[in-house]
Amino acid sequence: MQKEIDFSTLLKDLPQIISARAANALAKIRILTVRDLLTHLPSRYENRCRLTPIAALVHGEVAQICARVIKTSIVQGKRRVFNVEIADDAGDVCKLAFFNFYRSQTEQYKIGRRGIFYGKAQISPYGHFVISHPETTWLADDEIPEISTNLSAIYPTVKALPQQEWRAVISVILKNMANYFEKNQQDALTNLGYFPLEQSLNVLHSPTLNDGKREITLARARLALEELVAHRLAMLDARSYLQSFPAPSLPSDGAKTREFLQTLPFALTNAQERVRREIAADVAKNIPMLRLVQGDVGSGKTMIALFACLAAVDAGLQAVFMAPTELLAEQHAANLRRYTTGLGIEIVLLISKKTTKEKREILGKIKNGKAQIIIGTHAVFQSAVEYHNLALIVIDEQHRFGVGQRLKLQEKSHQGTAVHQLVLTATPIPRTLAMSNYGELDTSIIDELPAGRTPVRTTVISSDKREILLERIKAQVAAGAQVYWVCPLIEESEVLECENAQEIYLYLQEQLREIRIALIHGRIESARRREIMEEFAAGNIDLLVATTVIEVGVDVPNASLMIIENSERFGLSQLHQLRGRVGRGNRQSDCVLMYQQLGKTARRRLEIMRKTNDGFLIAEEDLNIRGAGELLGTQQTGEAGFLVADLVEDRELVEKAEDLVSDWKKNEENFCQILLNRWAEGKEKYLQV
Ligand code: ADP
Ligand code: MG
Numbered sequence: 001m002q003k004e005i006d007f008s009t010l011l012k013d014l015p016q017i018i019s020a021r022a023a024n025a026l027a028k029i030r031i032l033t034v035r036d037l038l039t040h041l042p043s044r045y046e047n048r049c050r051l052t053p054i055a056a057l058v059h060g061e062v063a064q065i066c067a068r069v070i071k072t073s074i075v076q077g078k079r080r081v082f083n084v085e086i087a088d089d090a091g092d093v094c095k096l097a098f099f100n101f102y103r104s105q106t107e108q109y110k111i112g113r114r115g116i117f118y119g120k121a122q123i124s125p126y127g128h129f130v131i132s133h134p135e136t137t138w139l140a141d142d143e144i145p146e147i148s149t150n151l152s153a154i155y156p157t158v159k160a161l162p163q164q165e166w167r168a169v170i171s172v173i174l175k176n177m178a179n180y181f182e183k184n185q186q187d188a189l190t191n192l193g194y195f196p197l198e199q200s201l202n203v204l205h206s207p208t209l210n211d212g213k214r215e216i217t218l219a220r221a222r223l224a225l226e227e228l229v230a231h232r233l234a235m236l237d238a239r240s241y242l243q244s245f246p247a248p249s250l251p252s253d254g255a256k257t258r259e260f261l262q263t264l265p266f267a268l269t270n271a272q273e274r275v276r277r278e279i280a281a282d283v284a285k286n287i288p289m290l291r292l293v294q295g296d297v298g299s300g301k302t303m304i305a306l307f308a309c310l311a312a313v314d315a316g317l318q319a320v321f322m323a324p325t326e327l328l329a330e331q332h333a334a335n336l337r338r339y340t341t342g343l344g345i346e347i348v349l350l351i352s353k354k355t356t357k358e359k360r361e362i363l364g365k366i367k368n369g370k371a372q373i374i375i376g377t378h379a380v381f382q383s384a385v386e387y388h389n390l391a392l393i394v395i396d397e398q399h400r401f402g403v404g405q406r407l408k409l410q411e412k413s414h415q416g417t418a419v420h421q422l423v424l425t426a427t428p429i430p431r432t433l434a435m436s437n438y439g440e441l442d443t444s445i446i447d448e449l450p451a452g453r454t455p456v457r458t459t460v461i462s463s464d465k466r467e468i469l470l471e472r473i474k475a476q477v478a479a480g481a482q483v484y485w486v487c488p489l490i491e492e493s494e495v496l497e498c499e500n501a502q503e504i505y506l507y508l509q510e511q512l513r514e515i516r517i518a519l520i521h522g523r524i525e526s527a528r529r530r531e532i533m534e535e536f537a538a539g540n541i542d543l544l545v546a547t548t549v550i551e552v553g554v555d556v557p558n559a560s561l562m563i564i565e566n567s568e569r570f571g572l573s574q575l576h577q578l579r580g581r582v583g584r585g586n587r588q589s590d591c592v593l594m595y596q597q598l599g600k601t602a603r604r605r606l607e608i609m610r611k612t613n614d615g616f617l618i619a620e621e622d623l624n625i626r627g628a629g630e631l632l633g634t635q636q637t638g639e640a641g642f643l644v645a646d647l648v649e650d651r652e653l654v655e656k657a658e659d660l661v662s663d664w665k666k667n668e669e670n671f672c673q674i675l676l677n678r679w680a681e682g683k684e685k686y687l688q689v
Contacts (some may be wrong), residue, residue: 005177007035007678017172025160039643042153054092057121057129064118084109094129114139150206170205188668194222224645228657230679235439245418247288248391252280254314271448278444289420292438295446296615297580301424305394313372317391321375326351330530333375350376353526392420428616430623432654455613456583458591460606477542481560485545488566505545521547557585567593568602572622
């Protein structure tokens with residue numbers, strides 16, 4: 001007897017009910033399990049519940065005809081056309097036309113053969129009805145056509161299987177899951193008025209004529225809720241798993257920390273102080289900290305992370321500070337070294353472009369414990385890097401590091417102890433997203449900027465007016481300030497008619513001869529890039545023409561004018577990040593958003609930028625405009641890749657799921673386990689990536 005089918009069953013393990021050919025075709029589009037298949041929801045439904053007599057055809061309307069082939073021909077015009085004439089029982093005639101066809105197809109249309117033909121009827125220029133490329137189901141000579149009493153689902157992915165086969169495969173799976181459904185007839189969701197699982201799936205894949213929009217919405221909501229709850233449960237499980245290991249307790253008032261506090265050139269903001277304490281309380285415990293610090297650009301997150309690092313150093317242990325790009329890693333290293341001058345702390349920078357000899361030396365220091373704070377990109381977690389006694393990981397992540405990757409870092413802890421984890425995000429994350437994507441973390445928010453900052457003024461102008469900026473640049477530079485000019489591309493591209501950094505650089509050099517201009521972008525060698533950034537930070541460069549390499553983290557308080565070329569090509573969060581490069585000192589700063597062509601979405605984006613400096617608001621809008629995957633930058637890795645739930649559309653369900661979880665964890669343990677098995681195959685999904 002066959003093993004019971006559940007959501008995790010692999011399609012290729014069901015040869016009796018799904019052909020190897022179909023399973024292979026589905027595997028190509030990443031549909032591997034019953035779960036993948038059943039959650040591949042139709043994009044729309046067609047009504048095939050009745051037959052249309054040919055005499056009753058209406059131009060432009062979809063019809064289903066039961067008829068017999070009476071004539072076929074191939075017409076050689078500009079294109080080859082395969083024409084078929086069919087006649088129904090009343091003797092009325094209609095044509096079928098095929099523009100792309102194979103012999104195997106034409107051979108099926110034998111004179112006298114009966115079938116059901118489904119497609120859109122149109123009146124041809126010659127005045128008769130034609131259906132192009134109908135969907136055909138052949139009937140035996142005396143077969144009574146079996147007309148569906150349900151609406152027919154139309155699936156969005158046509159490449160894998162023809163529509164009929166999608167429906168057939170799903171229907172056979174659902175039938176074979178009777179046992180599974182039987183056991184799950186009643187659960188906490190049916191108690192809340194949702195359809196049982198089986199009914200929900202039937203409504204979605206094969207609704208009856210009575211199932212209207214409301215039923216379909218309700219059925220979908222059950223699946224989305226199940227998925228969201230399971231996700232949340234898995235995150236909580238992952239969290240308790242991580243916290244089941246002991247972590248070293250780190251002091252928040254050690255010698256280095258106290259010394260650092262004394263040399264700090266400014267007072268921490270109230271928000272910084274609050275978050276510093278939250279972190280101090282976390283790391284003092286013998287369980288690993290799992291904390292996310294959200295704070296708008298310029299709110300001073302680096303400083304807070306440094307306090308955490310110092311706690312590790314004071315305990316005689318190591319801390320890793322991980323940046324999303326090498327440029328930022330270099331800058332963090334420079335900043336942390338500057339902040340900690342005189343404290344006698346060994347900070348090493350591990351980046352790919354160092355020579356083999358340098359790297360060997362750094363790796364040696366990491367291994368023997370001489371290196372106390374280690375800065376780098378994710379390369380710091382390559383297997384070649386062995387830590388002496390790692391206690392803390394700071395991830396300055398800008399959304400590029402997903403849950404799975406974070407959990408994997410745990411492997412770098414030594415001898416069964418866990419590391420404390422601190423995640424910093426520069427772009428505030430809307431609540432629903434934070435809940436789903438950082439669900440295993442506690443959250444701290446730095447909702448205050450250091451005193452003396454004046455909000456950046458933002459203007460939007462057409463790129464035709466570029467010249468007026470030349471005067472503004474001159475004035476800024478004369479006043480001792482510095483300027484960024486950001487372009488979306490490095491080189492000229494024929495595809496995108498964007499201004500490119502190179503060309504703008506040459507143009508500005510020619511126009512502004514008295515001004516010191518430099519060009520920086522990702523293809524410039526990293527040592528040279530660092531030199532340029534250092535020169536800019538030191539005030540030896542007035543105007544920096546750049547691509548988005550300066551997007552995150554770059555910190556030059558004297559820069560007060562940010563010009564963004566082709567700003568319509570940037571996303572909201574990216575624009576907010578870029579704008580955050582100015583307004584860091586006490587000068588009034590400006591941001592000029594230039595555009596070439598404004599579509600509707602771009603116009604909306606730039607308008608939002610003009611109106612607000614509030615990163616949380618901007619993040620919400622970005623979520624509305626772009627969708628979750630893109631905002632998190634994890635579309636490829638599928639971190640935000642829910643099968644049914646949509647973090648933008650289903651925000652209410654996300655909230656509801658969170659409430660349900662707190663209730664069910666206490667009162668519905670059994671159902672929680674069922675949901676985990678159904679959707680997440682247990683916590684393994686998150687722990688073994
Ligand atoms: P972000 O949150 O964007 O990472 P940073 O940590 O880079 O912000 O800090 C931005 C700038 O503000 C840096 O130049 C930093 O030295 C400075 N800064 C941080 N905290 C304060 C403070 N409490 N008062 C004044 N300046 C501060
Ligand atoms: Mg930062």
